[in-house]
Amino acid sequence: MQEPDSIDRHIAHWSRELPDLDPRSEGIITRMQALVRWMKREKEAGLGTGLKYWEFEVLHRLVASGAPYRVTPTALAEWLDTHPATMTSRLDRLERAGYVTREHDPGDRRRLLVALTGLGRERWEAVMSRRGETEDGLLAVLDEGEREALAALLGKLVAGIEAAGPPLMPDWPGGR
Numbered sequence: 001m002q003e004p005d006s007i008d009r010h011i012a013h014w015s016r017e018l019p020d021l022d023p024r025s026e027g028i029i030t031r032m033q034a035l036v037r038w039m040k041r042e043k044e045a046g047l048g049t050g051l052k053y054w055e056f057e058v059l060h061r062l063v064a065s066g067a068p069y070r071v072t073p074t075a076l077a078e079w080l081d082t083h084p085a086t087m088t089s090r091l092d093r094l095e096r097a098g099y100v101t102r103e104h105d106p107g108d109r110r111r112l113l114v115a116l117t118g119l120g121r122e123r124w125e126a127v128m129s130r131r132g133e134t135e136d137g138l139l140a141v142l143d144e145g146e147r148e149a150l151a152a153l154l155g156k157l158v159a160g161i162e163a164a165g166p167p168l169m170p171d172w173p174g175g176r
Contacts (some may be wrong), residue, residue: 007031008060037136046130051123058094059124062116069116070103076114084110099123 007030011023044053051059061079065071077087089115094100098121105111116124139147158168 007034021100035138039134042138043131044135046134047127051127054090055094055097055099056124056127058090059099059116059120062114063121063124064098069112073102073112073114094120 007027010030010049011021011026014026015021015023047053047056057080058076061076062069062071073087073091075100076082077084078090080087082090091100091102095102097119099117101115101117105113105115116152142150162168
């Protein structure tokens with residue numbers, strides 16, 4: 001039997017106030033929410049190199065776009081669910097830091113592209129290395145069978161949600 005955790009204490013508290021509370025559902029949802037918050041804090045702490053979380057996210061989307069790691073500012077703003085004016089400001093800061101450049105599209109000089117620089121790629125790789133260590137550490141308490149079962153169950157939840165609506169993970173910039 002597993003030792004009680006902070007979520008069990010949360011459920012016990014709210015069960016007194018809400019007698020109809022389903023402790024199993026509350027435990028599942030609250031644990032997922034708590035794990036997401038924990039991962040976000042760990043990821044932000046893992047940036048380590050002075051990179052802000054939003055800076056990492058822009059670099060991550062550029063790498064995700066695939067070689068030659070160039071996308072339009074509009075695609076980045078859409079993917080990151082950011083207002084275009086906010087994206088322009090962020091790109092200004094990233095360009096001053098040497099992580100990205102803006103250049104005209106060789107196929108259409110009216111169109112601007114954001115391109116990842118070598119320094120931007122290096123910073124992204126450093127963060128990804130630390131991020132992988134954090135994720136591996138989180139899952140280390142599970143054996144291989146438990147990891148497979150958890151992956152399958154989470155996949156089933158996502159598939160159920162997506163069957164009734166849009167995908168939870170939008171397409172990558174450039175359709176990748």
